[in-house]
Amino acid sequence: MSTTRDTFGIVLTALALIAMMVSIYLVFMYVPTEVTMGEVQKIFYFHVPSAWLAFFAFFLVFVFSIIYLIRRDKRWDTLAASSAEIGVLFCTLVLVTGPIWAKLVWGVWWTWDARLTLTLVLWLIYVAYIMLRHYMSDPERRATFSAVLGIIGFIDVPMVYFSIRWWRTQHPQPVVSGGEGSGLEGPMLMTLMVCLSTFTLLFFSILRYRLRLQALRDELDELQDLVEHGE
Amino acid sequence: MTWMFAAYAIIWFAVFLYLFDMGKKQRAIAQELEGLKAKLARGESN
Numbered sequence: 001m002s003t004t005r006d007t008f009g010i011v012l013t014a015l016a017l018i019a020m021m022v023s024i025y026l027v028f029m030y031v032p033t034e035v036t037m038g039e040v041q042k043i044f045y046f047h048v049p050s051a052w053l054a055f056f057a058f059f060l061v062f063v064f065s066i067i068y069l070i071r072r073d074k075r076w077d078t079l080a081a082s083s084a085e086i087g088v089l090f091c092t093l094v095l096v097t098g099p100i101w102a103k104l105v106w107g108v109w110w111t112w113d114a115r116l117t118l119t120l121v122l123w124l125i126y127v128a129y130i131m132l133r134h135y136m137s138d139p140e141r142r143a144t145f146s147a148v149l150g151i152i153g154f155i156d157v158p159m160v161y162f163s164i165r166w167w168r169t170q171h172p173q174p175v176v177s178g179g180e181g182s183g184l185e186g187p188m189l190m191t192l193m194v195c196l197s198t199f200t201l202l203f204f205s206i207l208r209y210r211l212r213l214q215a216l217r218d219e220l221d222e223l224q225d226l227v228e229h230g231e
Numbered sequence: 232m233t234w235m236f237a238a239y240a241i242i243w244f245a246v247f248l249y250l251f252d253m254g255k256k257q258r259a260i261a262q263e264l265e266g267l268k269a270k271l272a273r274g275e276s277n
Contacts, residue, residue, distance in 0.1 A: 024239075043238045050242070089249055096245075097238045104234055202246070209253050216260045223267040227274075 006212060012205040019198040023191075031191040040104045043097050045191055049199035050093040051119075057087030057203065058126065058157050065150035068143060077143035078218075080150055082210040084129050086203060091123045106170060114163040115171035122160055125153040 027045045034041035064080035067073075098116070099109040110116065129149050136142035164171050184192060 039235055042235050046239065046242055089245065093242050093245060096241050100234050100238045100241075206246075206250065206253075209250065209257075213253055213257050213260070216257060216264065220260050220264050220267070223264065223271065227267055227270060 006208070009205070009208045009212065012201065012208060016198065016201040016205045019194070019201050023195045023198045026191040026194055031187050032185070034188075037105055040101060043101045045195045046199075047094060047097045047101060048192065049196045050090045050097065052196060053199050053203050054087050054091040054094055054122075055157050055161065056200075057083045057090060058122070058154055061087065061126075061129075061150040062154035062157075065147035068147045069151075074139070074143065077147065078211065078214050080147065081133055082207055082214060084126050084146075084150065085210060086206050088123065088126045088130060089206075090199075090203075091119070091126065094119060095123055111170055113170045114167040115160065115169050118156060118160045118163050122153075122156045125149070125156060129153060 023045070027042050031042070031045070033039055060083040061080045064076045064083065068076035068080060098119075102111070103109045129146055132149060133142055133146050136145060163169060
């Protein structure tokens, strides 16, 4: 089943690539340069979507983990594990692009400010989630333990999001829906929305590949079992 | 500008590295799967 050509996956990837080219054009050619920070502010157009995608992926882990614990159906566990892996990828991108931006604007790569520290904690939680899955061999126990971690770990996501409102931090205040004085100029907002859509397309494209890989792995495990035990 | 390019390059490098790694794993599993299927077919015919 899984070895056949995945037309929908190919179309999705092609769309993500086209959208990515449009995003790059908008970021480098179309959108005006921000007055205070200059060119480096353009990191924002990929830094923010990466953060949103990481949050979205961890939200999916949370939802799929709850469904798994209720239904005990392996498919939900697979979906949660795949989302966690992609979430870690995007969270890593946030933790890499953030310090590059910080170094040029704040003069330091890193500061133990609430937003930054909680984001690092978030990354560590889901790296632990992946490690837990890697080291537990019993599939039932692995799925249950990781579902519990996926649910508890999600608590950090709203904390990361609201940290800049709850505490005084060095991290900038929200630029969209951040209250009085916040907001983006039309072209900047449009570019951000295009980049957000592009990253969302990319997320689903990667998720599809990841699920396909898991389906192949499961098929292989079943066949190996059949060859070894003849059942 | 250099740092901005570095940030963008890191993003694309990481995403494509992840996709490439998945593709490699998928090919390896598919190959192993074919081998096992052939092994099973031979076992059944004997």
